[in-house]
Amino acid sequence: MAAQASSFRLALVQLAVGSNKATNLSRAAEKVREAAQNGSKIVALPECFNSPYGTQYFKDYAEEVPAETGQPGPGAGESCKALSQVARECGVFLVGGSIPEVRKGKYYNTSMSFGPDGALLGVFRKVHLFDIDIPGKQKFKESDILSPGDKLLSFDTDWCKVGIGICYDLRFYELASIYGLRGCKLLLYPGAFNTTTGPLHFELLIRGLLVTKSC
Numbered sequence: 370m371a372a373q374a375s376s377f378r379l380a381l382v383q384l385a386v387g388s389n390k391a392t393n394l395s396r397a398a399e400k401v402r403e404a405a406q407n408g409s410k411i412v413a414l415p416e417c418f419n420s421p422y423g424t425q426y427f428k429d430y431a432e433e434v435p436a437e438t439g440q441p442g443p444g445a446g447e448s449c450k451a452l453s454q455v456a457r458e459c460g461v462f463l464v465g466g467s468i469p470e471v472r473k474g475k476y477y478n479t480s481m482s483f484g485p486d487g488a489l490l491g492v493f494r495k496v497h498l499f500d501i502d503i504p505g506k507q508k509f510k511e512s513d514i515l516s517p518g519d520k521l522l523s524f525d526t527d528w529c530k531v532g533i534g535i536c537y538d539l540r541f542y543e544l545a546s547i548y549g550l551r552g553c554k555l556l557l558y559p560g561a562f563n564t565t566t567g568p569l570h571f572e573l574l575i576r577g578l579l580v581t582k583s584c
């Protein structure tokens with residue numbers, strides 16, 4: 370096995386998402402290009418980057434992801450094709466945030482990861498759906514529409530093995546522990562934390578994972 374380079378630049382893209390899917394996709398591609406021009410080798414987009422994040426939007430914005438690995442075929446959705454294209458154009462590993470996916474009549478919150486040749490390395494469907502009801506503050510129930518995923522995704526890069534989760538999955542350290550056991554040195558969880566629990570817990574959760582040496 371070739372020796373792994375010791376350092377690389379990682380870009381974590383934040384986006385203000387609107388209601389126009391084509392605009393969301395082209396802004397995401399623009400940011401991937403900008404990151405690559407600045408030397409990033411791995412680029413990650415946020416959760417639900419092609420659609421507003423709300424259960425009322427998921428069905429309208431959902432796309433099919435017919436094949437989970439390889440170059441996207443003609444049946445692939447527009448987000449899958451756009452991500453593959455920009456990963457190849459820029460020669461970067463791209464963790465494509467997440468999008469609403471429809472698959473055999475069920476809906477998922479799905480993250481697609483691509484290699485520098487534009488091939489899909491795999492998909493991850495959010496395992497722990499985010500349901501919250503804090504009276505007077507925040508009420509949101511992903512499970513009204515979405516089904517949970519049941520598989521993890523890790524893949525090799527030129528620098529380290531990467532494990533993928535999505536936002537609320539961060540709260541379940543078992544996922545990170547499994548990725549640690551698989552040898553992952555980088556965990557990427559595209560997120561759209563809410564503004565009630567986010568400021569309270571986000572950094573704390575990450576520190577907790579590091580203290581338990583999950584990876």
Ligand SMILES: NC(=O)CCC(=O)C(=O)O
Pocket residue numbers: 416499535536537538540560561562563564566567570
């Ligand atoms: N998009 C999400 O899964 C939100 C998770 C979140 O806000 C939390 O507190 O956990």
